[in-house]
Amino acid sequence: MSREIGRREGARNTSDSLAAAREEGNPDGLVLYEFGPFRLDPKERKLLRGNEVVALTPKAFDMLHVLVQNSGHLLEKDELIRLLWPDSFVEEGNLSSNIFHLRKALGENPQYIETVPKRGYRFVGAVRQLPNVEVLRSTGGSVLQPTSPVHVRQPAAATLASIRRMRLALAAISVMVLAIAAIGWKVSHDRRMALQSTTQIRSLAILPLANLSRDPEQDYFSDGLTEALTNDLGKFSALRVISRTSAIQYKGTKKTVPEIARDLNVDAVIEGTVLRSGNHVRITVNLIQARPERHLWAETYDSENGDILGGQQRVAESVAREIRVALSPHDGTVSRGGGSVNPEAQDLYFRGLYALRSAGGGAKETARDYLQQAVKKDPNFADAYGVLAMVYAVWYPGDPGPRQNMPKAREAALKAVALDDSLAAAHMALAYIDLNYDWNFVEAEGEFKRALELNPNSALTRGIYAQELVVLGRTDEALLQARRAVELEPYSGLDYPVWVFYLAHRYDDALELAHKMVAISPNYSWGRWALAVNYEQLGKQREAAEEYLRFEVLSGSPRQRVKRLQEGLARSGVTGFWQASLEDYQRTAKSGYAHPVLVAGACVRLGDKTCALQWLEKGYQERADIMIDLNVDPVFDGIRTDPRFQDLVSRVGLPEGKPRS
8 A cells, every 4th residue: 555655646746846847937838858869849749850750649749748857767657657647547558658669769879768677767868958939939928038128318329239239139039030930941841741752652561560468379469450451451552562471571570661661662661569458459550651761650549349440440541541542433441341340259350360370280270260250259240251251262181172161162252242342352252262163254253353443452362363364374464463462472472373373384483482482481381382383394303292292291181191102202202102192092082082183183193094084074073173274284284185184174164275385
């Protein structure tokens, strides 16, 4: 109790000392505070570095003001909380968040704010107080007060001297007023120029929002908000937004903003923090121009009652307004048609996204379970249905066949579109199903175009659309979309661009991207598959077999299968590997699902055309997804002229011939 009373007295003493300072002739606004290259103007609520305005949130400005007023003195944490949030209950993380952003705004050299561990903060910079000339003049004071005229008769010489003194004083005042006006014009001009320069921002990366909870188990939540914000900003066609999966590599990085911007080839970045307490979420964001590095804007958003996605939407809209994105007609809003979302469902949704991004076998099942729980908690959660549709649709080793999963995928995608027709992810899911299951290429292209209209920055949509274009023989269009996908997602998510370059027989380009995938995520199974297929076409059969093996391990294949493949490779080289693979596929097919096109590929590699055609016919009957690649996949070059193969190509609805090389 005595400790609490002491804290209250400390806060009261601080508050009283500030009030006393005002009563003693230093009311807020009558002084400017100067330290280093900075000048703090309490009346205008501005922090200037030279003539440039430094962007601060309102609360960060208040904190800096209090610290500077008490320069050299320790302010306890609870004192600061009571001074800055007198009528609210907030957590200590609010202090650390604002201190973090103040230090970033002020620069680290010199360090102006000292942290006293477990106690509080002290401003250690040398502070000078200057008179605020404009305020003094507006309140009737003066900087140079001329001698008041005395109504007595004076000698002529004395009168002239007095007049000269008065004229000099008035001239000094005029010079000062002009100087102040010039400074004001310069600040105003610089501010206008800064705002005008933001119109040049046409590309943006959203860095992973920092989790301030100090609990690593909460990373899924801050990562989920980062992805949601990225998707919302991606809806603006005038803005190129780097994908979340490429920006995530900078989580916890020590790289500077200009370095990150150069890596990702963007004009600006958004960085920020997330602090979560129950259903209350505080999102703090900064918009930083990269060249030259400049803080353009900062703000804090609080969401109550579980309206987490609503808060994140407000951030996206504010950023778009700040950088003056030239909106196209459909860019007017980022709001969702599904309304507010149950907070428990939001949490499960973010957990599902986090699991989906994880490497290794079992991640897909975990993601599916979370997403199923999310839509059960909130049957009107369109975003969760959209992601769940793709989880069902994309096949992984060990999954059941498409006739079991694709109807579930379609049901989820249609539900998402019914709830929110403006949801790009739902239209992409429908396009994927139309393409890979229905083989309805016209409907698929329509849905791809609709998805890209709603979110032109979706690298995944562009990559899958590129696959449709390449299998239809529209190779130049396909490569254009694939390259655009790589621009949006330069460091990950390259699965489809790699596959498109491979199907277009651009093996060197495909292999370069595959190496990039593996360098970034060594445990990502499809990166190993991408290496394997391209090694194979470049004549590196042994390297290809080894990468196929790694794919099997990383994708969660049974140990017995992996062991048999290893033994086959050791016993008879590449031929032994494919013989063991075929035998294992045939064994699996007796009790479960073996992908028919993969089995057919093993048959071709062993020179068994009849076996290959039998399994491809089975793939047609089961609506296997990669049947659409038959016409362009080089694995089947050896049987392409067979009439039975050409009949299959025709029934799938693919054009004759191969894409242009």
